[in-house]
Amino acid sequence: MKKKITIKDIGRQDGQLAEIRPEDLVPLPYPYDQPVSQPGIRQMTADQKKKFETSLDGISAIGLKRPETREEEEEFVTKFLSGLKKLLSKENNWTFLQPLMLSLENCAKCQNCSDACPVYTESGRQEIYRPTYRAEVLRRIIRRHLKKENKLLAKFTGSDIDLDYTTIARLAELAYRCTLCRRCAQSCPIGVDNGLITHEIRKIFSQEMGIAPKEIHEGGTVKQIRTGSSTGTTPKALQSFISFIEGEIEEKTGKPIKLPIDKMGADVLLMHNTGEFISWPENVAAFAIIFDAAGIDWTLSSNLMGYDAVNYGVWYDDVQFSRIAVRHMQAARDLKVNRVLVGECGHAHKAMLVVADRILTGDLNIPRESAIPLLENIVLNDRIKLDASRNNFPLTLHDPCNLVRLSGIVEPQRRILRKICPDFREMEPHGVDNYCCGGGSGFAVMDSNNFSDWRSSVSGRMKLRQILEVFQDVISPDIHKYVCAPCSNCKGQIRDLFSYYKVSEKCSIHYGGLVELIVNAMVDIKGPFINWETV
Amino acid sequence: MWLLLLTYACLIIFVAGLGWRIYKYASLPVHLRWELYPVAHEIGKPYGGSYLEDEGWWRRPRKINLLGESTVFLREIIFFREYFRSNRRFWLFVYPFHLGLFLLVLWVVMLLIGAILALNGLTVSAISANLWLQMTFYLTLVSGITAFILGVFGTVGLLLKRSFDEDLRNYTAPIDYFNLLSILLIFLTGLLFWTLEDMPFNATRGFVQGLLSFKAAQVSPLMTANIVLSVLFLAYMPFTRMVHYVAKYFTYHKIRWDDEPISRGSKLEGKVRKLLAWHESWSAPHIRPGETWSEQAAGTGVADTKEASK
Numbered sequence: 001m002k003k004k005i006t007i008k009d010i011g012r013q014d015g016q017l018a019e020i021r022p023e024d025l026v027p028l029p030y031p032y033d034q035p036v037s038q039p040g041i042r043q044m045t046a047d048q049k050k051k052f053e054t055s056l057d058g059i060s061a062i063g064l065k066r067p068e069t070r071e072e073e074e075e076f077v078t079k080f081l082s083g084l085k086k087l088l089s090k091e092n093n094w095t096f097l098q099p100l101m102l103s104l105e106n107c108a109k110c111q112n113c114s115d116a117c118p119v120y121t122e123s124g125r126q127e128i129y130r131p132t133y134r135a136e137v138l139r140r141i142i143r144r145h146l147k148k149e150n151k152l153l154a155k156f157t158g159s160d161i162d163l164d165y166t167t168i169a170r171l172a173e174l175a176y177r178c179t180l181c182r183r184c185a186q187s188c189p190i191g192v193d194n195g196l197i198t199h200e201i202r203k204i205f206s207q208e209m210g211i212a213p214k215e216i217h218e219g220g221t222v223k224q225i226r227t228g229s230s231t232g233t234t235p236k237a238l239q240s241f242i243s244f245i246e247g248e249i250e251e252k253t254g255k256p257i258k259l260p261i262d263k264m265g266a267d268v269l270l271m272h273n274t275g276e277f278i279s280w281p282e283n284v285a286a287f288a289i290i291f292d293a294a295g296i297d298w299t300l301s302s303n304l305m306g307y308d309a310v311n312y313g314v315w316y317d318d319v320q321f322s323r324i325a326v327r328h329m330q331a332a333r334d335l336k337v338n339r340v341l342v343g344e345c346g347h348a349h350k351a352m353l354v355v356a357d358r359i360l361t362g363d364l365n366i367p368r369e370s371a372i373p374l375l376e377n378i379v380l381n382d383r384i385k386l387d388a389s390r391n392n393f394p395l396t397l398h399d400p401c402n403l404v405r406l407s408g409i410v411e412p413q414r415r416i417l418r419k420i421c422p423d424f425r426e427m428e429p430h431g432v433d434n435y436c437c438g439g440g441s442g443f444a445v446m447d448s449n450n451f452s453d454w455r456s457s458v459s460g461r462m463k464l465r466q467i468l469e470v471f472q473d474v475i476s477p478d479i480h481k482y483v484c485a486p487c488s489n490c491k492g493q494i495r496d497l498f499s500y501y502k503v504s505e506k507c508s509i510h511y512g513g514l515v516e517l518i519v520n521a522m523v524d525i526k527g528p529f530i531n532w533e534t535v
Numbered sequence: 536m537w538l539l540l541l542t543y544a545c546l547i548i549f550v551a552g553l554g555w556r557i558y559k560y561a562s563l564p565v566h567l568r569w570e571l572y573p574v575a576h577e578i579g580k581p582y583g584g585s586y587l588e589d590e591g592w593w594r595r596p597r598k599i600n601l602l603g604e605s606t607v608f609l610r611e612i613i614f615f616r617e618y619f620r621s622n623r624r625f626w627l628f629v630y631p632f633h634l635g636l637f638l639l640v641l642w643v644v645m646l647l648i649g650a651i652l653a654l655n656g657l658t659v660s661a662i663s664a665n666l667w668l669q670m671t672f673y674l675t676l677v678s679g680i681t682a683f684i685l686g687v688f689g690t691v692g693l694l695l696k697r698s699f700d701e702d703l704r705n706y707t708a709p710i711d712y713f714n715l716l717s718i719l720l721i722f723l724t725g726l727l728f729w730t731l732e733d734m735p736f737n738a739t740r741g742f743v744q745g746l747l748s749f750k751a752a753q754v755s756p757l758m759t760a761n762i763v764l765s766v767l768f769l770a771y772m773p774f775t776r777m778v779h780y781v782a783k784y785f786t787y788h789k790i791r792w793d794d795e796p797i798s799r800g801s802k803l804e805g806k807v808r809k810l811l812a813w814h815e816s817w818s819a820p821h822i823r824p825g826e827t828w829s830e831q832a833a834g835t836g837v838a839d840t841k842e843a844s845k
Contacts, residue, residue: 158708
């Protein structure tokens with residue numbers, strides 16, 4: 001039997017700590033029940049291994065480069081400790097210090113949270129992915145190297161852990177093997193939050209050491225602050241997307257609907273994840289069609305920070321987070337709107353409606369809502385004419401963690417689907433007990449090295465299982481099926497999962513948003529809005 | 536007399552230590568919202584929904600169900616529902632263990648009541664004329680006996696589980712065994728003392744009476760051992776993670792269920808404004824050290840923003 005990895009092993013110097021083998025992963029349902037039908041994880045080449053830190057599990061998420069000299073290694077350790085010290089200080093971390101201290105000091109190590117974690121269970125119970133593993137590493141570092149417990153006491157309290165480049169580099173990678181779905185926190189009887197501890201570890205690396213995945217820092221928050229969007233879409237580019245979408249709407253519906261932009265004093269400022277404009281323009285179009293039909297007084301913003309609702313800072317950096325949150329509201333304030341509505345983007349819901357709440361004071365505290373309750377109001381009060389039989393295909397709902405467990409928006413989307421989709425079926429579990437798509441906390445946009453293989457094989461595995469299970473009775477590729485995922489990042493992850501396993505070809509399961517289904521059921525629209533060739 | 540003095544000293548340390556721990560958590564600054572649904576005080580959303588499900592929620596006054604919140608919290612504390620739901624095998628030991636501790640506290644309270652009554656010339660016994668005195672006697676008896684039996688069962692179970700279950704063993708340090716063994720010794724000496732020497736708990740009540748009146752009572756070696764172990768443990772506990780019962784109040788009420796939205800001119804907004812004026816000193820290249828949180832949020836972190844206006 002393989003020897004179990006212990007906490008102390010995080011500093012082991014004899015090569016890669018854990019290996020992710022396809023045969024260890026939990027088997028998938030039909031038609032992926034044979035190992036041969038599943039793609040594996042690409043191995044890093046010898047050259048890549050030399051260049052990047054892969055000694056945790058052979059995966060490189062953040063592309064951490066190895067220091068070349070002993071001095072550089074020592075500086076790395078010193079910087080980490082200085083960041084850790086700041087993380088535990090009020091001035092530098094008032095934002096999360098109370099939850100962090102409570103979680104660090106009170107875990108009973110009962111492991112009740114382990115089974116709640118889809119990454120841990122689906123990986124075949126890889127010890128390093130256990131929710132308590134990285135938290136326990138951090139606790140021990142704090143006791144042994146910050147509070148300077150002597151060696152004997154450290155042995156007694158179980159905090160004897162070595163601190164060198166290897167330990168810290170592995171911890172940095174390990175902070176990006178958790179999707180921050182916080183299912184583990186939900187299952188903890190004491191209320192310890194290992195997801196939060198992961199979030200805080202990421203902050204040490206980003207806020208003190210300048211280390212974060214390039215897709216969420218340079219290519220994410222920095223790019224958004226600089227150009228207006230993490231996609232690089234500038235205000236000027238936005239205008240061309242809008243013209244394109246207006247053309248599409250007219251072509252599909254025959255209606256010359258204009259997307260209002262920078263309308264001063266509008267009731268609603270709608271903010272999308274700009275990824276929708278590029279990858280799923282039909283979602284932006286569907287919102288416009290519904291709002292137009294229901295007579296909503298709404299607008300988009302072309303202000304530099306007014307058109308992309310994303311805030312990647314919520315995953316790894318409080319400073320970047322607050323910069324974006326403040327700018328979002330400045331854009332809304334400039335337009336003098338009554339309220340800001342977040343489109344189908346899960347993390348933007350959590351960031352803007354929940355986490356940013358205690359940053360936005362005075363005139364930046366503009367009412368912020370999810371767009372889903374307004375859609376519910378429109379659909380359930382018959383403000384537009386709908387024919388449910390147009391959506392007569394098997395359909396399931398994926399719950400984005402940020403929408404349900406982390407923002408408490410659970411039923412409005414269901415009430416809509418029950419009304420307009422006759423064959424709506426729930427995955428198990430769902431609602432606040434849902435499983436993450438596997439792309440949470442930035443993973444959906446992270447593609448460096450072999451990380452995308454890992455998220456399709458490991459972190460997204462539970463979601464794929466749920467989707468396949470809910471459609472087992474209609475799994476034949478002759479029957480079109482739809483996964484409704486009201487979140488851009490979840491859609492991105494599901495797109496990648498489906499492409500990795502060829503789900504659309506093998507099972508004819510497709511994915512899309514919520515508004516597309518509403519428009520598909522609108523009697524005023526001539527043809528079907530959902531195109532099975534493109535979803 | 537030394538036993539009395541030791542008990543007083545340990546009780547003082549316990550109260551001070553616990554107070555310090557509570558103060559430490561309570562005095563930490565308001566944090567950013569980080570709630571986790573279901574939030575127990577939401578009204579009419581048993582599936583875990585929030586007020587964010589309601590269009591225009593900010594137009595209406597916020598209503599919360601504090602009774603519902605307390606009920607859920609108490610149910611979790613009294614029955615350990617989460618373990619029962621998700622890890623029944625662990626619940627089988629962890630629940631009796633904690634129930635033993637709760638009953639031990641009840642036993643001490645009953646002993647205190649009995650001692651106060653006795654100091655006022657009333658006799659607490661099975662044959663007392665007054666029904667309340669009889670009830671005090673029996674409740675002391677039942678809480679004490681069940682506490683010791685459940686405690687021994689639960690602690691032995693937890694010790695075995697921690698020793699033989701690899702998932703738990705890997706995360707268990709010598710201090711954890713030390714803590715459990717200490718608790719086991721307290722329960723065991725209590726059980727032995729009750730069986731062999733003080734079935735009606737009269738001598739124990741006598742000791743408590745002595746504590747209240749500063750008079751040393753007659754105590755046997757076995758009872759001395761039980762008292763010494765118990766009070767030393769009490770003095771030690773506030774400085775360990777065994778005070779997670781204090782933490783639990785905060786993790787539930789102040790984090791998981793803290794969904795209070797900020798409103799203009801509110802007390803909460805005042806607190807947040809003060810925090811935003813604090814200076815931070817993070818050192819990454821995109822952060823300007825020494826600025827306040829507000830200044831930091833207003834800045835871009837990069838020198839060149841011209842590209843933005845293109």
